[in-house]
Amino acid sequence: MNWQKQRQHVLDRLAFVPGGTDREGNALLVVSTSQVQECSYENLVSLLALLSDTLPPSTVFTVLLDTRHIHLKQLKFYLRACQQALYKKVRQVLIIQPEKFLDQQKINFDLIVSGYTLKTVLISMHKLSKFVDVNQLPEQFGGTLGYDPDAWLEVKKWQQYLTEIDADSSKHNSDDDQRLEEFVSKLQSTKRVEDEYSASLLKRSIREVKLKEEENSKEGLIKDHTAGVSDFLDWIEGSGEKWLNSLCQVADNVDEAESLVKQHEELTNKTKEIEEQSHQLAEMATRLMAACPQVAIVLQKTREQIRDVAEHFAYRVEAQTQFAVSNKTFREKVGEFIKKSDQMLEKVCAEDGNSVKTIEELTSTKKELDDLVNSMNVSFESAMDAGEETVAKARQYAEVLPTEEFVSHIASSLTYISQRQNRHNELASVKRLEQQQHIQLMTTYGDCDQAIKWLGELKETLHKEYSLSDIDEDAVRHLRTDRQNLDRTAISTYQYGKQLLSMAKNSERSSNKEGSSEERKEKLEAAWKELDLAIQNNEQRLKVVESFMATHRQMMDRVNEIERSLRERLRVSGKLNSITMSTDRKRLRNDIEELSNIGKMLSAQINADHTTTPQDRQTAIKQISDKIDEVMTAQRRMESLIGEEEEAGSSSSGKEEKTTPRKSRPLSKVPEEEGGDLSPVFPRAVRLLETNEGIAPAIRLSKNESYL
Template sequence: MEASTILPVLKKKLAFLSGGKDRRSGLILTIPLCTEQTSMEELSSTLDYLLGIPSEKCKARGFTVIVDGRKSQWNVVKTVVLMLQNVIPAEVSLVCVVKPDEFWDKKVTHFCFWKEKDRLGFEVILVSANKLTRYIEPCQLTDEFGGSLQYDHMDWVNKRLVFEKFTKESTSLLDELAVINENEKTSQPDKPRPSDCNALPSFDPETVLQTGHELLSELQQRRFNGSEGGGGGVGGGGGGGTAWSPMDDELLAQPQVMKLLDSLRELYTKYQEVCRQRSKRSQLEEIQTKVMQVVNWLEGPGTDQLRTQWGIGDSIRASQALQLKHEEIESQHSEWFAVYVELNQQMAALLSAGDDEDLLELKALQQQLSDVCYRQASQLEFRQNVLQSAHEFHGTAQDLSQQLDGLLGMLCADVAPADGAAIQQTLKHLEEKLKSVEGALQSLREKGQVLLEQISNQTSWFYGKEMQIENKENVDHVHSVMEDMQLRKQRCEDMVDVRRLKMLQMVQLFKCEEDASQAVEWLGELLDALLKTHIRLGDDSQETKVLLEKHRKFVDVAQSTYDYGRQLLQATVVLCQSLRCTTRSSGDTLPRLNRVWKQFTVTADERQHRLDMASSFHTAAERVLKEGCEQVEVLEVEVFEEVETVGKALLDRLTVPVIFPDGSEQFFGSPGDMASSAENIRDKMKLVEDKRLQHEEEEEEEEEEELEAEHLQEEAALEAGPDES
């Protein structure tokens, strides 16, 4: 009977072996009756189980049964005692019925157990709890009987469950391990192994061993503590300290646990070696299977996938599609490469701890797997490099084509720049685009050369065999793209040269137009300066001569400016004819130039005329105003008249405006400037007039003096005549 089958009954504590012993070293069996009705069937089962625990040697010493009837009725106690006769008559040597202190006294006479000793087979005594120590030592009694023996029934039940579980599992495990080890020993490595050879035990040996060691440690610790408690002999309970359970050699068979553990360790050690050999064998078989799976796939479907992928595409989109396809192939390969890495690690671990007979096979497998994987990986990498180069080549070709299209569109568009700066900016833009195109073409050549070298180095995807792949289509495509781009670039360069020449001519045209307009502005500024600042006529003849000289130089500058403007406008006409710019011409620049020039010539002529008159006026006036009698004597009336005539004419001239060909009028300087010049002329004319009057007076005086002298001579002659006579 096992404790687990009657566990609910055992937990009721209907009877228990406390571990205490009587003076004959017999075990004490305690039956604590309670106020509730005790099931005789359950009590019988409990007694059957408890009496099956001690060894035969222990049973031979007999049991002392304590029936605690203090909380029960007399008829129940009597029934229990009679039941002991049927259950364990031979093993019971003494039954101590613990009676209540004030009860049963009258009923004892009706039934005396001592009279029935021969019929019962054991002695029955009625005793109170405080007198129980007459028969049993206090240290062997539990606390409910005034003893010092500690007992925890639930702890005892749990330990019994552990012990029985360990005993059952270890016994079963020993049988299974013995069968497994024997089967492994008789099997032949070269022949197929039956499926039952790889059977596993029903229980985990490590767990069972751990349970056994913990149980043994608990038993040894309790026995040690119990013996230190002092008293009770072998397995006797001690007072105080750790709760004592009947787990000594006699009640729980500690040697049986030790024997089971020893046998279990021995068979488990052999089983571990069996498992190690089995695991190694299984691992080798699994590795070999996986290695062949990897090799077969890489040399089969993997190689077929690569063998069909050799093109480079004819555009960037096609090359991208090929790259995506290659990425799918790489993704499939990466799964097998991951298996390779795992297998390689497993084989490396086995090689580091393997037996000599396994090394050669493992090394051969490892080498075969590594060769195939590295070879396939190098082919994948080479193919990826070719596709990457093709993608870069097509990308550069596409970029170059777009640049050439943009440049061609720019060259084909009509040129209608607003000014020379816009033309210069356009020229700069053209040069930058052409330079960018040249750089892109050079990059295309370099990438094309790299791609051609890679294509020429391609080999067949068959392992160990090299054969030329049909790469003519790829090579022709690369050369065709580069030649086409070169021709397009050359055409654009020729068009750029033509456009550059046209642009330069347009720059020259704009420059001529700009300079011609500038010449008109300069001529206008000269005219404005002539009218506003060239107003002085000089204070004397010398100053007037200087002004005349400056005027001639000023007119020469204006003439040069006019001639320069005419030349620029003529060049503009020629450039427009060369550029076929029918919409452009000299515009109003030539009429403005001619108009300003005519105004300037009229004004310059007027200025010249006034300066000439001023020179004549000052020259004549200075002849009159010079000091010296000899000069005065030679002055004639015409000189004075000339001064007066020229001066009046000059004054009249100053009041007359310059009349331009278009009928407009313009005065020299401001009215104040003209008044100042007229005042100077009038002052000088007054001086000449004064000089004339003075001259006339002097002439009258001279005439009077001459008349007087003649008169005196005549008188003197008249006086001399009489004297002579």
């Protein structure tokens, strides 16, 4: 009986001998009630017969059946199988009855009617201990006896092993023999009937195998060895050589490379079997040399030949396998490089679209392209390294491989990927240059817009921070210095904007893109025009202030000079009259009056400038008024010299001359903005300033123009 066919049924415990006995000493045989529908009647009969053979032929069985969960037809199925397989070996069949009374009566009736030759006992579960001790019952019946189907299968395995080595002594293995002896000793130590019986059968089989080996003649062993050597050499020189040569090639892609590696793995496994066979043949030759000294020399040469042939064949297999694995890695790296290069090429050839992108978007796109290019180049370097390793592997096994052919094939692949990498890098360089030009153009646009914004900010700064808030020489001098710095900054910013526009126009022309440089040029010119106009207005106002201050200094000098002259004449002649230096004094009065008019007009312009705070405007107006008052006070002090002399001489002539000082409107009464005709005396002040060396003359304006 082939126990391999019943292996799964044994593991499923369809039927088994647990090793226990009933109270009369009969061996127990348990037939499972849960696997009936999964086993045919023939398989069940075969399994029961196989189990009965594991015990001595004189063994009588007590069969345990559990009918609590089966139908009546299934019970008949079991009983018929037991009756056929265990004919005259069954002492009794203990049937554990179901719980329902009606089912019990049906089973009892069926047992009476069917007339089985087997002795059947229908009992309940709790009465089972009357027939079998608890320590002899399996666990499924509430007992404590353990059962391991693997142990029973191991007995069959060793029986099969002995059968195989009996048929073919070459399958004999010393390690297996050692394990078999240990297993037999283990069976004997259990003191179980079936184990002792199995141990005795195994011992007997071992003795038979040994006797048969001893009976084999020396000539038969030599003949077998010769046949084995012949078959070994025939396979290596025939099928093995053809198989090895068919795999001696270079794969051009990953799929072919993977297929070659798998085939080499199969050949490697076969080579291991061949090497094991060569070891067995060599070992057999060694034993025959000891047993047959007359043929020892021939056997020794044969043993060496077998070893040399096996080692050389294994070396060739190893060489081709190593090259195939290295070539597979190289093809994978090449495939990865091609994939990366295609992704990069797709990014290079992608349309940018007509939408205007920001600098951030352009920078992000450029970074993506750079990342793809770097990834492609890294993959290329990896592929080149893998190719060089493959070439080195081919040269390492040059004595057993067609190295020149393999190296030439790998070199052509390396040349291809190198040219591909160069082409793609050139395309990427062009694309990156285009992106860089676009980024530069957008950056230039942004800088140009910033320059326009700066011009506007300079204009606002000119209005807010460069107004006349303090009519003082130091303040005006500092204001003039700061204004010059602002002028230089304004001109530099304007020139910078023009340079940016020129760069933007060149970038647009080189990249064939429609830009907005003309629009920005108009904005730049407009911003510069407004700033230049504001600078001119500020310059005119500053010149008027400087002219006013220069005139104030001149008036003070002239008053002091005339006063010194009068005092000198008074000291020399002892007297002064109204005609003394009358021309100079009259001209001085007229110039002072004109200075007063200039101060009034300047105060009106300052008061109308709302870019400064009211406090700063009132402070500047007061300073102008104070300077005019200072000149007029000095002039009155000078005139008082002549007035005193005339009063002293009026007592002799009896005439009294009264002078009425001219009243001038205070500067604080100046309106917010004066218009209309300018004072006719103002051109005289201009001429007066023109005669003073080193003082910038005031600007003469028309009737409709403002000084500021």
